Each structure stands twice: as C-alpha cells, then as structure tokens.
Amino acid sequence: MLAAGCGGGDDSGGGDSGGGEAMSQEEFVAAANKICREGSEKINAKTQEVQSKIQDAKTAEDQQKAVADVLEETAQEYDPYLERLADLNPPEDVSAEWDKFLGGVNDAFDLIPDLADATRDGDRDKLSELTTKFSQIAGDTRPFAQKYKLDDCLPENSPSS
Numbered sequence: 001m002l003a004a005g006c007g008g009g010d011d012s013g014g015g016d017s018g019g020g021e022a023m024s025q026e027e028f029v030a031a032a033n034k035i036c037r038e039g040s041e042k043i044n045a046k047t048q049e050v051q052s053k054i055q056d057a058k059t060a061e062d063q064q065k066a067v068a069d070v071l072e073e074t075a076q077e078y079d080p081y082l083e084r085l086a087d088l089n090p091p092e093d094v095s096a097e098w099d100k101f102l103g104g105v106n107d108a109f110d111l112i113p114d115l116a117d118a119t120r121d122g123d124r125d126k127l128s129e130l131t132t133k134f135s136q137i138a139g140d141t142r143p144f145a146q147k148y149k150l151d152d153c154l155p156e157n158s159p160s161s
Helices: 025-056 060-087 094-112 111-122 124-147
Strands: none
Touching: 025 060, 025 111, 060 094, 060 111, 094 111, 094 124
C-alpha cells in the first residue's frame, strides 16, 4: 500500500552501523537495503492485515476511512525505519546525496497525513495533487537509489498500490 521507498540489505552482523566512522560503500549499501527491506516487510504485513477491513466495509465512506486509517498507522510504524536510515553514516563522497535522498523520503512521509485526510474526505482534487507530489518525489529519489544499488529503497511512483 505505502511505498515511498525503503527496505534493507543483509549484514550478518545485525547492527546498522550508525554514528562513528563513515561506513564503506559496501557496508552502507547493505545496511540501508536491510533497513528498507525490513520497513517494506512491515508495510506489506500491515497492508495485508487491512485488506479484509477494507473488503468488510459496508459503504464507500467506510472504505475511505479504513484506507485513511491504514495510511496513518503505516506512516507511524515506519518512523523507526526512517530514524535508522538517518542514523547511518555513509561514505563521505555519498553523504550529500544521501541527505538529499532521505529528505525526499521524509517529504513523502510528511505528506501522508494530508493523503489520509483527503482519502477520508473523498477529496479527489487533493488526492490528485498529492499523487503528483509523490510522483515527483519518487522521480527525484529514484536516481540515487539506482546509482548506489539501493534496490530495497527504490521508491514507488505513489504511496498506494
């Protein structure tokens, strides 16, 4: 449902290596992918859990409310993953681009409360405007993720499936 983009790659050590010395590019990519993958798995599990709520909704208004509630819950549950990504210490030559990438991801998540409200209200104009913004953010962040092989952090075109 929600895929502004972040998941994670396996580092058998367990930690995400935040703070301290800058990570090697290989360590950084593995840690970022690991976090993004874990976050995506959390979102996917949440989405599946909610599908039945949406299907059980009696009216379109009930469906809209269910979707909006899920958007808000999902965004809240993803916060720890965003914090873990922010705590990574990328290689010096990647740092500025990483900060810009994370800024875009955070911008997308900051739009989710508006998306939930517009969904709840059935505001098609606002939904269209937000979809455009999500697409722009995805377009801005995708090149960085592709360049550094952050495959589990690749953004989708919009926050909903």
